[in-house]
Amino acid sequence: MAESEKPKIGIFSLTGCGGDQLMILNMEPVLLELLSRFDIKDFQEGSSYKEEGELDIALVEGSVSTKTDLERLKEIRERSKMLIAIGDCAISGCVQAMRNGQMSMAERMKKVYGVDEDYYDVLEPKGLSSYVKVDLEIPGCPIEKDEILHAITSLLHGDMPEGIDYPVCVECKLNGYPCVLVEKGMPCLGPLITAGCNARCPGLGLDCIGCRGPIPEEANVAAEVKVLLEKGYDEKYIFNRLRFFGGNFEDVQNLTKKFSEKTEKEEEE
Numbered sequence: 001m002a003e004s005e006k007p008k009i010g011i012f013s014l015t016g017c018g019g020d021q022l023m024i025l026n027m028e029p030v031l032l033e034l035l036s037r038f039d040i041k042d043f044q045e046g047s048s049y050k051e052e053g054e055l056d057i058a059l060v061e062g063s064v065s066t067k068t069d070l071e072r073l074k075e076i077r078e079r080s081k082m083l084i085a086i087g088d089c090a091i092s093g094c095v096q097a098m099r100n101g102q103m104s105m106a107e108r109m110k111k112v113y114g115v116d117e118d119y120y121d122v123l124e125p126k127g128l129s130s131y132v133k134v135d136l137e138i139p140g141c142p143i144e145k146d147e148i149l150h151a152i153t154s155l156l157h158g159d160m161p162e163g164i165d166y167p168v169c170v171e172c173k174l175n176g177y178p179c180v181l182v183e184k185g186m187p188c189l190g191p192l193i194t195a196g197c198n199a200r201c202p203g204l205g206l207d208c209i210g211c212r213g214p215i216p217e218e219a220n221v222a223a224e225v226k227v228l229l230e231k232g233y234d235e236k237y238i239f240n241r242l243r244f245f246g247g248n249f250e251d252v253q254n255l256t257k258k259f260s261e262k263t264e265k266e267e268e269e
């Protein structure tokens with residue numbers, strides 16, 4: 001196929017660790033074959049070559065955490081027919097969203113360094129869909145190689161891949177793994193978290209820390225908190241755990257807010 005007939009693709013990073021682009025580069029057995037199907041216009045971790053202009057597909061990792069990120073995202077959206085958020089940072093802000101709703105960077109500078117300065121162009125870290133239309137979200141921290149491969153090959157065939165709307169527990173049960181929450185009392189977040197990792201952690205006897213993020217509009221955060229409280233975990237531990245990958249989820253924010261207000265009141269008394 002001539003270069004000009006191939007779909008034009010760009011793979012971009014905003015604020016994050018770059019792990020999702022690395023996962024694409026780590027797909028060695030299929031990488032060259034896969035990339036040969038595209039006309040690659042930008043792939044920060046793969047090549048220094050860059051070309052401006054219209055794109056058929058933009059894959060974007062990283063959260064919008066600065067005004068610079070936001071400008072860049074808008075430019076990418078403008079030039080792309082399809083925009084795909086890859087990884088939790090791009091979907092929900094991920095670990096950098098833990099600080100959201102707490103205090104501004106200027107307040108933090110004051111509290112930590114005692115200076116009245118606001119050096120950074122920071123925003124509260126958020127996913128791409130808070131600012132622009134996103135056509136598809138592929139979760140993970142980092143993304144799963146099989147999932148991104150499936151998504152890209154589906155798109156090459158003109159199909160839109162379906163998202164996953166069931167929890168890690170489903171894959172855990174399908175694999176026949178013992179439940180570490182029920183049997184060992186470990187603080188597993190599997191009931192809240194989007195499946196797709198084949199229940200990797202419970203399969204290793206570990207509890208899920210939620211790296212694929214809560215299932216949008218499905219995760220029952222209050223029920224999980226109740227179970228973990230009954231298992232003897234304290235509220236602070238539970239809320240910090242939930243905020244690790246769920247800082248921008250409304251139910252997590254509401255529960256955290258209630259908890260902070262209660263703690264402040266207790267401290268005043």
Ligand code: SF4
Pocket residue numbers: 168169170172173177178179180181182188189190191199202207208
């Ligand atoms: S171990 Fe975790 S993911 Fe597996 S069934 Fe239990 S709660 Fe769900």
Ligand code: SF4
Pocket residue numbers: 168193194197198199200201202207208209210211212213
């Ligand atoms: S089990 Fe949970 S923490 Fe482990 S890979 Fe899957 S979603 Fe991430």
